[in-house]
Amino acid sequence: MSDSAVVLNPPAARSKVVPREETQAKLDARSRAAGLIKPAAQYTVADRLEEQAARFGERNFLIYGGRRFSYAEVDARANQVAHALHARGLRCGDVCALAMENRPEFFFYWFGLAKLGVVVAVINTHVSGRPLTHALETTGARAAIIGEECIENFALTPHRPAQPLYVVADAEKPARPEHRAIASADITGDVEGASRACFPRDGRAALRAEETMLLIFTSGTTGLPKAARYSHMRWMSSGDVMEVTLGATPEDVFYCCLPLYHGAAATSVTSTALKAGSSIVVRRKFSTREFWHDVRANGITVFQYIGEICRYLLNAPPQPDDRVHSLRCMLGAGLSADTWTRWLERFGPIQVFEGWGSTEANTAIINVDNYVGSCGRVPDWNKTNFRLVRYDVETESHPRDENGRYILCQPGEVGEGIGYIVNHPEIGGGRFEGYTSEEATEKKILRNVFTDGDAFWSSGDLLRYDENGYFYFVDRIGDTFRWKSENVSTAEVADALVDYPGMELINIYGVQVPGHEGRAGMAAIVMQPGHAFDPKTFYALTEARLPRYAAPQFVRVSSAADLTTTFKLRKVDLQRQGYDDKAFDDPLYVRDDAGATYAPYSLEALERAGLPPFA
Template sequence: MNLPHTLPNLPQPPVSREQTQALLDLRAEASGQIKPRDHYTLADRLEAQAARHGQRPFLIYGEQTLSYAEVDRQADQVAHAAFAAGLRAGDVCALMMENRPAFFSCWFGLVKLGVVVAFVNTQVTGKPLLHALDTTGAKALVVGEECLGNLQATEGLPALPMWLIDDAENRWTGALPAGVDRQFATAMAAAPDTPFPKAHRAGLEAQAPTLLIFTSGTTGLPKAARYSHMRWLSSGDVMEVTLNAGVDDVFYCCLPLYHGAAATSVTSTALRAGASIVVRRKFSVREFWSDVARHRISVFQYIGEICRYLLNRPAIAGEREHTLRCMLGAGLSSESWQRWVERFGPIQVFEGWGATEANTNLINVDNYLGACGRVPDWNRTNLRLVRFDVENDCHPRDANGFYQLCEVGEVGEAMGFIVDHPDIGGGRFEGYTCATATESKIRRNVLREGDAWWSSGDLLRQDADGYCYFVDRIGDTFRWKSENVSTQEVADALSDLPGLELINIYGVQVPQHEGRAGMAAVLMQAGQAFDPQALYRLTEARLPRYAAPMFVRVSAAADLTSTFKLRKVDLQRQGYCPNACPDPLFIRDERSQNYQPYSPQLLEQVGLPAFEGGQHG
């Protein structure tokens, strides 16, 4: 399936491969500053920047501003209190808290002690919460008062210390859940704010883990990915030169800190540059632009869906008069990208591709519409695109049994060669806390005997100029009528349906048919009704017939992860069975050139059998 990746009425910059490579070389040089065996940690950088930028604003939260020196002193208090409570270097402490300054002071304080911090999703309860504590091997849990309800709703919590951090915005009025201790906060407030002795983390190397960050978990329970001091620090070093960030920049942190983007890219870059971070507890469409104006925000980390929410807002006067100079993130479709710059002005967009645990990545440093990065010279990256057979769910092999590299225009899986050298940090795969999960992401003997590659599970494509485009997740792309259908490309093509808030495309099994039929779950904006004929016209204008969804369900709410990733598994299981699906269902009817309400008669007319419940897509 080949849909256009660029739109004709937004000119593309004539950037040479040499120009792009020069910028990528600067990133590569920056990424090598911290060596695996250096005795240098996140805490050392915090202390160095606090000494250098002491009175400069670091965290801005509502009416509160904390300087670099103040954040550092608060972190020292946490370190002293945690040490007195028994934590030691190398221990794991879980942290469950919403975005607020206390998140940073607790995180940084534990790091000063040499503790590995496991970020826990603030929306999980029950089995997922127990899984998070178990799989990280946490010896203690620091929990914000705003998350006490999660503990209250969870049976069988392990017998580990649970230290409560007050939240003035969310007071808990009932009895505390069993095992939760208020005394830690008292001890922390009474602890000295003198520098915590570095001797307690003196043996730590940069390659040691500092964070455990959970994957998004769109299917099943998430995995805890290891994140080393070296990798976290290098992220800041690399993005500082990429964004040309400096002390006058103001970063906007509106994505949850327990997820990789906000905790790694935003925080590490701002700290490296001596810049400020505006912290918002939760993303707000209504408050976004007022926050930008009020705090003169210059850098914004996005997820594609956030941009769509902002584009769905009615236009107001003066929208192009703002301080945003650049934005970085992933998942911004070509259509949304073009609409964004046309509406809000020529903001530099650093669209990228990667993953929390990835040992390779892409970033679009050229502002080239629709691309998630560029590879001017494949000999200077550990990334490769290898052919993948969607129909048979496998990688084709050559005569010698090795995988095959993609040609220009071919869709393939992105893989990263795993570098295993004691003095080289780049290209390492740090894996997960679970050895089995780590091994499941490694492919061996890929291009030659004895090599090892990280398997991303993502399908990408490159064009003749070396620009790369995200196509889909393996397992999301499906075959229908002997053609491959990319759920991501279909969603992008239909994303500007009038009144649409979200669209989720997936394939559902059809009894007695090969492959899967396309289905769209649409969520309309408040006050907007689904127009089936408008959707049909849009499919005719933008999609080949085989890629147009056969079924539509009009959802009352979107099934999203907390980082705005769409879940599909339950939707696939329900399929187009009216008994399993609580939403209004529609069937594509080419005779009437419309999507018509579901009926057994219409299903028979279009030549499809009834859905057999309980199937898995």
């Protein structure tokens, strides 16, 4: 980090933090690892792949079903892709879209394009129509590589940009002939017949580590997603850091069950496994039924989670062999303290590396000492560009001190996590690489925060930390709302109610109430098959776990949750529909304090609750 990053005054509570030796040692090692790759270095992901293929040769890199691909084989297949696509006119600096489900070919084409110096824009395999057109337009893709399993999405998008569409065969999910007909060419045969010899480095020789390697779209929970830039340097540094954090070795086997177009699978899992010489077991998509079978059959030792995945697995019926497995650690985000505790009790002492960050983040926190419920700790504020500043959810602004500067949070205060933006030619850490849209990039930058001319990345996330320096995710800005003059965190309410018996999922959000300030809490829940919603039991749980103002005023019992393909809950449509019983067919309930229950929706129930009809 540059000297200018250190002038920030850390929170006064840092003197109360007593660093743990193992925590500090790990974090120091992470810092050293993060500084290994210089921005101007002419060193790319393709170079790392070739180095590791020479080093680990015949060791398994990818495992998919009954197929195994060594490091040398993956490198050779990437060479074939590079030769074939070079013949099709792709050159260093071009952007190529890649729409393909989790299968070995995804890696072959990704790494093959990297050998050309081509930027890969990974496309959500579930989008079509306007979202797909938006993705292709905002990345400026010169061509698109499409897995046969995804060609229908393009066929159903008539107004997409004009560019060559190259289809890659998929024996597992063959496409209909009329959909295949939109492709410019099937390049499967071209690639299979291409040379396996190392593709010449000349074309990418001048490519610097700081230049963009991937374009990864944000989850799009609130609208059309943005394409975040991910450089060669940041991708490889992620692997360097996580290798140290996880203690990864060539004996480890990673599990890739999240979609590869998502930041977690495409960055942390792949970069770490490649750096450590580990193997990756690839699954098309996450399956509750197959998860533990995959772990045991392949000796999987590390997997990356999203909080919802862990809840799905905990909702499955207990088995006698729940603790008979090879998992030693897991990394991810969104694991509540309750789910975390239940996970360890059921599946045994697995090291949990819960973290906080995002695809586009220039800073991050990670829990390296298994402190339940926390997303990490800052033992030394002089060694991080992360800061937590006060945020007023009512005015949706940052309070300022008498000098017009942002105010650092003290222990227990909720604020926004921000990251000092480092702009130095010799330093890679702390850079904010932004999006393909300059306007979207600028909207995420806070300026003149603590000193004139400084700049910070705005995460949009609310966090807090305790007297020992442990941080906890609170909510997304915009999800936290005010009711009866109190701030209500949707994430904290959901965490308090997540173990309601028989419930599969819960989504908490605020809805507008005519004539009332703020928003009233509403819960959309999905029950597990064979379980029914019991309004009295749910009411009793809210009374035991939540203050009255935070308890949901409405409950909507849905048949399915509105999830992104990376298991993030959408709230936009739910908030718009509010408690308008004419907008949906789901059973709707209103909180009834007098009856200690949630009553079926009616005008009488609203009146008893002191709430007006929806308008």
